[in-house]
Amino acid sequence: MKPYSAWSVFRHGLRGNRNWPRAWRDPEPKSGYDVIVVGGGGHGLATAYYLAKVHGIRNVAVLEKSYIGSGNTGRNTTIVRSNYEQQANANFYEFSLKLWEGLSLDLNYNTMFSQRGVIDVAQSEGMVERYIRRGNAMRLNGIDAEFLDAAKVREELPGLYADDDSRFPVYGGLMQRRAGNARHDAVAWGFARAADRLGVDIIQGCEVTGFIRKGERIAGVETSRGSIRADRVGLAVAGSTGHVAGLAGLRLPIESHLLQAFVTEPLKPVIHTVATFEIGDFYISQSDRGSLVFGGELDGYNSYAQRGNLPAVHDVLEAAVTMFPMLGRVRMLRHWGGVVDMTPDGSPIICKSPIDGLFLNCGWCYGGFKATPGSGWMFAHTLANDGPHEINAPFALDRFERGYTINENGAGPIFNRH
């Protein structure tokens, strides 16, 4: 199959675009695979890709109950960053960020990863200290970070509110210039196409309804399209983790919560970096189409409904027009909800499960998108080697009972506070 390139776009254009090949096949499931990855979002597809590419395991199926990228991959606000303080998080997300930097070329699919910078704006003196502590931790971990004073923050964010008109002044901000955002769907599609080319079967419309056991261990899955056998099954189903793990009899430290996201009508470029704020945990960026993409805190209650309620809408829009008062007349075009898999320390789980043959990749809270390549890489490693890489070893399931939680914000063991 010929790779995508400017030349191919030109050549196919001349021929009226009639001969573009399929981006991926739509195969019937085989009776068995070496590895089954449940969940056709970014993480599941990336896992299959790296299994095939890095570990040479190509007899792999990705099972997706709906269409690929239909969950949080296609619903999130696409921020990619590695500005973490905790050592384990810094190691993992920086590994992922490095993969992002070469991802489009690696996949031969433009994921539009744009290193436009992520700036965390401090709106209290206490937060300045926390950001400096975090930024220093990043630098000592070899991750780029700089602290901007209020004037520099305003240079980066020209529409930012004036202190005089506001409840909270701008004190400064922590900038990671290598961070940015990407095109969410393209990540799923790029991994799908690249995995497919390495022989991975991507099977859409195939819902896992149970597990096949051989003694105690997992030997495959029951699906809406029949039984499929495999010695190793990896779950990468985000908000559905509680449900699918429940089919295997596992009870996990996960609650499914609701996070809403918002877009405006398309506008000419106005916000050039990704910005996050202390007040309301508000964050905003502008997509390449011109829409402002933004969000804030969780709705706050367990939910599997992919739709939220007005109080969170109010909080987020209040923050939006407060931080950028010129947006008052801009219109919100759409808002929607994603089901996020919250853990009690705010950090993910990538490990073997207590059941032989079953592997877990979950607990991404609201930050799974940036982890996509890193998560896939580490999960593939864990599946291929029947154990973790040193980078994902700290993200084990038993860290909770053993007290090795990886807690960035210091909130207690309450799922919706992270």
Next chain:
Amino acid sequence: MIRIPCPHCGLRDHSEFTYLGDATVSRPPDDDAGDWTSGSRWSHYLYARDNPRGIHEEFWHHGWGCRAWLVVTRNTATHEVIDSKLAREREVQS
């Protein structure tokens, strides 16, 4: 807006409440205080969740009202509220 019937205050917007989570997890008795080990009741209580898609009994605190803790029965797939009662008055599971 989820509308929660507070036994003291009547039908109220959920934004008046703070959510805690699963109300069915059973807290270990006070004399269990020495035991954190694997599979312990404390680890289960703090971390393991059924996280059901469907009926869920959960704690809500009416902080902007009467400050009562409620046990609300709600469907996590539809957000429908089925029941609510004062946590103080629920039957404690043995």
Next chain:
Amino acid sequence: MNRRLPDGGRIDRTQPVRFRFNGKEYGGFLGDTLASALLANGVLLVARSFKYHRPRGIWSAGAEEPNALVTVGTGARREPNTRATTVEIYDGLVANSQNAWPSVGFDIGAINNLLSRFFSAGFYYKTFMWPGARGWRIYEHFIRRAAGMGKVAKTADPDRYERIEAFCDLLIVGSGPAGIAAAQTAARSGVRVILVDENAEHGGSIARGAIDHASELREWASGALAELAGLPDVTVLSRCTAFGYYDGNVLGLVERVSDHLAAAEEGMPRQRHWIVRARQVVLATGAIERPLLFANNDLPGIMSASAAHCYLSEFAVCPGGEVVIYTNNDSAYSTALAFAPHASVTLVDTRAEPAPKLLAACRRADVIVRTGAVIRRAIGSRRVRAVAIENYANIGCDLLLTAGGWTPTIALHSQAGGRPVYAAESQCFLPGVARESWVAAGACNGAFDTPTCLEQGRFAATRAIEAIGVTPATIVIPACTTRGDMIPGPQPVPHGKCFVDMQNDVTTDDLDLASREGYRSAELLKRYTTLGMGTDQGKTSNVNALSLLAKSRSESVPDIGVTTFRPPYTAVTMGAIAGRKQGRHILPTRVTPLHNWNEQHGALMSDAGLWKRALAYPRGDENRQAAAIREAAHVRSAVGTCDVSTLGKIDIQGPDAKEFLERLYVNRWSNIKPGKARYGVMLQDDGFVFDDGTTSCLDENHYFMTTTTDRAEPVLRNIEYLLQVVWPQLRVHVCDMTDQWAGIAVAGPRSRESLQPLFADAITSLPFMGVVDVSYGGQTVRVVRISFSGELGYEVYAPSGIGEELVQELYLKNDSPGIAPYGLDAMDILRIEKGHVTGAEIDGNRTLADLGLARMARSDNRFLGAAMMKRPGLVDDRRPQLVGLEPLDPAQAISAGSHLVVESRPREPSASLGEISSACFSPALNRHIGLGFLRGGEGLHDSIVYAANPLGGTHIAVRVVSPHFFDDKGERLRG
């Protein structure tokens, strides 16, 4: 060219209006929309499309408009992407085309149209990759500038918005025939009704011309609306869009209060956001006309037949002289007859045999009808000039109307209901099963003729009212007849460059390409092609796209997929949703009872959560740091006062109160005696430290707890949880007293004598950690002898109402400068000198041992968090422990947020062994000091580590010392 008819319409010809569009002045009348006024002035080209910059005109007469997007207003009031079809004109209105340069008439960007074969769906996923992420930033720069549509204002929106909380028995969305019938039924039944419509004029199809028996129906509608307006329990709102249907039968609405006025009246907001809690809802949201597809179907001068009919009858605008109407159903016939007196009209009907009655009527009106005819192509470059019809000669025209059947507006139904149901015969989706309490009525429910709409409206209200237990009244519905067969014939298969989604320039070729490449499910296809992702949210495109795909794949429409509807139904102004809770008012401001006093004494104020707190009280040209150092030194040498009213204060009473404290705090409480206070630390269930503070025992069953400022609410909530959920058998009640008491810390060697003039002997003998309630001016004031500063000190709690008076009295009775206020900064210095931990240290990830407080814990393990604090991760000897830090050079400042490393030279990366949590210049020690956490720190006293601050470019050698820098034995506070 003037397209206005000499009479007719509901515009007010006595009130001419002047407005500017693209710099040119035009005239219209009050009641015109920008679209109708432009059409009246013969302006057809108003916009350029998103991707190919193709010329675009006005398609619709409502909220579904895909094409005619303009920027309204200038300066701070610039409003981009506004639909010309919903803007009401007023004197002085300024509107401009957007996404075109140098002008909408000649737009350089139109070169994209010539290159469109290379810009097919998703082409950007296939290129712009080399040489990686850095390369993309360059391509992206140009792509971003080309994308987007209108420009945002540069300065803050000056207008005001407001929010209103509303409750009703029945909310009716849509005031067409169904909505009015429902409202009349409900109002006469005596229930509380809110009736809303997005348009300026109520009446829906009755007000928009495309209807028979118009005059009788109008009379009925205006009578009903007048009746409703007179009823106290009925609210009728126009220009009010119900945009979202949320849980609990709560709907979000936005009312455009003054957008249509040249100047808002005093106090009038621009828009108002209604939050309506309705017991029942009737959704009577109508239907939108679907386009018929053919090549070049996007040219200016091509519009929906119903829209043109509306412009003709409501605005007395006949947008063309040679009119071709293209239809696959009967609805266009009345439009043809309406246009016939004003223009030459040719009707092109895809159906072979329309009803003879209709054909006869056309003959009588000189309307030419081509039956069984299919338009292949519109001809023209910047506006339509002719149409090419299969098997017929081309027909010249300057206005081409299409009538492709009706798409019910089921956005709200779908937001609050199950999957929409496809009605194959009507070729449209109808509402699915209701999840909330709503009933659908009228065209949105598949009723495309007026008699059925009226009947459904009445029936829907009846059902809704019965559901809330009220007997419904009956109303008389006006007699009228049906308009014919609204069920469309099949949509002919289009050829050539047909725009399915006009706004996003998605063509039939794009749909085919996406399908061929494997983006087959409806959602993948939409995401790959951007179909339906425009500001019109696919109102005119989604159903057409699905049926095209179904046809090309020989599948049924529901097998292809169902369109999903997410709120808002039409885009809503962000300022309106935020209302007045923005800027200064985004969060409440809490001030202490001493706030005025603090300000009068020159306090530099800052935010601590919601609170305003005094940082320091600079004198003269003293800076903040100098003030804090002076204040701290003054406390150690004389006496200072500090406003500590923000501390959480909880009154705890009951026979089991002591037992409760014993369980809550890690330290011993069972032996506390009345008149004594004690410092306590509490853990979270997971064994990490939660909060600290002092609690006073007022008598056996009565305690007064203070918490940190930050944790006041979480601690109270947790206490309530424990008492109501975990230990309901404990007989304890708690009450939040934070706002009831002012708190003043009085600290320093002279603090006792400074208080004596106020409280006389009552405090003279108060021992360290003693508490006493004294009478002051007839009120109870609580004095606790306690010290955060390490000096002899007291905390005085007075009822909020007399707090300021008490401080004034204290200063009056003590000669200044003997007594001076100190702020948070000085308090921080004093506590760092003493090694007392605060929020900077208790950050949720610290154990008792980390904080050097391990010895406080009782051995009985009967306190909160006792079990989990013993987990391996919490007793791991690699955990950083609290230490004091002194820079080797005493004059060298160190800063909080620096990390501790062993490398003597700045080096990145490098292993962090901990960090500095607090730092200051200590006047008592005359050097810089800090508190921090260091791995193995307790065993490393006297060793040297480095405070690495790569962000600030410093790397400073520090000596590890005990965190108790000053008066380690605590002799001063016991004095």
